[in-house]
Amino acid sequence: MTHPLGVSRPDLEVTDLPTPEEVFKVPRIGKVELFKFAVGPSLIALGISIGSGEWLLGPLSVGQYGFVGVGWVILVSAVLQTFYNVECARYVTATGETPVVGWGRVPPGWKLWVPLSVFIVIFAFIAGGWAASAGQGVYALVHGDIPPAGAEEPRLWAIALLVLVFLITAAARRVSRALELANWIMVGSILVALLLIDLFVVPWELWWEGIRGFFTPAAPPAGITATQLGGLAGFTALASGLNWYVMGHYRDKGYGMGHRAGYIAGLRGGRQEILASGVTFPDDERNRGLWRRWYRLIMVDMWGVFFVGAMLGMLLPTILMAHAVNLSGQQPTRATVPTFVAAALGDEYGQAMFVLALILGVLILFSTQLGIFEAMVRVTTDAAHATSPRLRRLIEGDPRRFYYPFMIVLLIVIAVVIHLSLPVALVEWSANMSNLGALIYPFMLMYLNSKLPKPARARWWHHVILVLNFLFFGFFFVNFIADFVGEPLVTF
Structure with a gap:
C-alpha cells in the first residue's frame, strides 16, 4: 500500500505506527519516562531559543525602551511560534520526512522548494552573530574585561567554539541524542542560574513590570525601529517562519513514523541509513489511537517544555537587563549588549558576579550556536540525500559521509563571515531573515497537513493560526526590506 501526497516525490509507503513504548524501549510511558525518554526535540529548540533573542535582542530592546509596548510582541510571537512548531512536528511524526x-511535495515540486529552502536557512543563519557574541563572552572570561572594539581575539574564540560543536557531533552515537543531553545540561543550568540571580538581585517591582509587559497591549515605544522590533519578534522563542529547520529532530527522536525512517548517526554510532522518501500509517482504529498518543507527546514537548521554557528564557534575562540599566545609568548598545549585564553586575556586586554572568552568557549563546550550526548541516544533508540518487550511491547510503565534510566547509565560511560586522547586527539580520519564512512556509504546511491520513490532519482553526503567523511575522519582514532599501512602511 502507498499513500499519495503532493507532487514530484514518491508516494509514501504505508505501515503501522510504532507504539511509544516500542520506540523508547520502556514497558510504559509514565511521568519519569516522559521526561527521561520522550521529551527531546523541544530541548534542542529551546537551547537555540534561549540565546540570540533572549540574551541579545530582547534585553537590548528592553534595556533601551522598557517593557511596555515590547512585552506583548514577545508573548504573541511565542504563542504563534509554538503553534507553528506543533504543525511542523505533526508532518514529521505522520510521515517520517x-x-x-x-516541501518538495508542494507544487511545482522539489526542484524549486528544496534548494530554495536550503538557501534561505543558510542565508539567514550563516552570518554567525550568535558565534561571534559567544566569542566576546569567552574573551571577557579570559581577560577579566570586555573586549575592545574591533578586537580579533573574540572572533578566534568564536571559531574555536564552532570546532567544539563539530567535536560534540563527531563524538556522538546519535547526533540528536547528543544535542538533547547537552541541552538538558545547558538549558537546565541556564534557567536555574538565571532564576537564582534574579531572585537575589532584581527588585520585585521589576519582576512585576516584566510580567505586566507581556500582557499590556500598547503601541511600540517611540524611537524603536521596525528592524529592531522585527528582530525581537523573529528570534523570540525560536526563528518564526524558519522554525521548521529544527523540527526534523522529531524524526531522529523516533516520533511516530520517524521511527521507521532512520536518523543521522554520529561517528561513534553504527552505520544508519535514512529512507529517501517517507512512510505513513493506515486509517484504522489501532493507528488512530496510536496517533492520538503521539500527538499528545508533541503537545507536552512543545507547550509543556518549549513554550514555558521560552517565556522564562525571555523574562529572566530581560528583567536582569533592566536592573543592569538601573545600576549603571547607561543603556546597552549593539556593541556592548553581549557583556553589558556582566559588566554592570560586576561593578555593583564584585568580580565573582561578573564571572558568573559571563559564564551564563557564554552558555546561553553556545547552546544557540550548537543548535543552529548543526541544523544548517542537517537541513542540507537531508535535502541532498532525499533528492539525489547519485549522492546516495556515492555515500553508499551513509549520510555521515556528506554531513561531516559539509560541516567543515560551513565552519570555514562562517569563520570568514563573522569578521564582517558587529555580532548583534548579524543577529538582527538573521532574525529578520527568519521572518521571511513566515511569508512562505505556513501555506506550504497547510497544503501538506491537509493531505495526511485523516487522523493526522489539522483542524480548520490550526490553519487560521498559521495565517496569523503569516500576517504577524510577514509584516515585520516586509517592513524590514522597505527599511533596508529606503523608507520603512511604519515608524514608531
Missing part, C-alpha cells in the same frame, strides 16, 4: 524534504 523532515520538513525540508516535505
Whole structure:
C-alpha cells in the first residue's frame, strides 16, 4: 500500500505506527519516562531559543525602551511560534520526512522548494552573530574585561567554539541524542542560574513590570525601529517562519513514523541509513489511537517544555537587563549588549558576579550556536540525500559521509563571515531573515497537513493560526526590506 501526497516525490509507503513504548524501549510511558525518554526535540529548540533573542535582542530592546509596548510582541510571537512548531512536528511524526524534504511535495515540486529552502536557512543563519557574541563572552572570561572594539581575539574564540560543536557531533552515537543531553545540561543550568540571580538581585517591582509587559497591549515605544522590533519578534522563542529547520529532530527522536525512517548517526554510532522518501500509517482504529498518543507527546514537548521554557528564557534575562540599566545609568548598545549585564553586575556586586554572568552568557549563546550550526548541516544533508540518487550511491547510503565534510566547509565560511560586522547586527539580520519564512512556509504546511491520513490532519482553526503567523511575522519582514532599501512602511 502507498499513500499519495503532493507532487514530484514518491508516494509514501504505508505501515503501522510504532507504539511509544516500542520506540523508547520502556514497558510504559509514565511521568519519569516522559521526561527521561520522550521529551527531546523541544530541548534542542529551546537551547537555540534561549540565546540570540533572549540574551541579545530582547534585553537590548528592553534595556533601551522598557517593557511596555515590547512585552506583548514577545508573548504573541511565542504563542504563534509554538503553534507553528506543533504543525511542523505533526508532518514529521505522520510521515517520517523532515520538513525540508516535505516541501518538495508542494507544487511545482522539489526542484524549486528544496534548494530554495536550503538557501534561505543558510542565508539567514550563516552570518554567525550568535558565534561571534559567544566569542566576546569567552574573551571577557579570559581577560577579566570586555573586549575592545574591533578586537580579533573574540572572533578566534568564536571559531574555536564552532570546532567544539563539530567535536560534540563527531563524538556522538546519535547526533540528536547528543544535542538533547547537552541541552538538558545547558538549558537546565541556564534557567536555574538565571532564576537564582534574579531572585537575589532584581527588585520585585521589576519582576512585576516584566510580567505586566507581556500582557499590556500598547503601541511600540517611540524611537524603536521596525528592524529592531522585527528582530525581537523573529528570534523570540525560536526563528518564526524558519522554525521548521529544527523540527526534523522529531524524526531522529523516533516520533511516530520517524521511527521507521532512520536518523543521522554520529561517528561513534553504527552505520544508519535514512529512507529517501517517507512512510505513513493506515486509517484504522489501532493507528488512530496510536496517533492520538503521539500527538499528545508533541503537545507536552512543545507547550509543556518549549513554550514555558521560552517565556522564562525571555523574562529572566530581560528583567536582569533592566536592573543592569538601573545600576549603571547607561543603556546597552549593539556593541556592548553581549557583556553589558556582566559588566554592570560586576561593578555593583564584585568580580565573582561578573564571572558568573559571563559564564551564563557564554552558555546561553553556545547552546544557540550548537543548535543552529548543526541544523544548517542537517537541513542540507537531508535535502541532498532525499533528492539525489547519485549522492546516495556515492555515500553508499551513509549520510555521515556528506554531513561531516559539509560541516567543515560551513565552519570555514562562517569563520570568514563573522569578521564582517558587529555580532548583534548579524543577529538582527538573521532574525529578520527568519521572518521571511513566515511569508512562505505556513501555506506550504497547510497544503501538506491537509493531505495526511485523516487522523493526522489539522483542524480548520490550526490553519487560521498559521495565517496569523503569516500576517504577524510577514509584516515585520516586509517592513524590514522597505527599511533596508529606503523608507520603512511604519515608524514608531
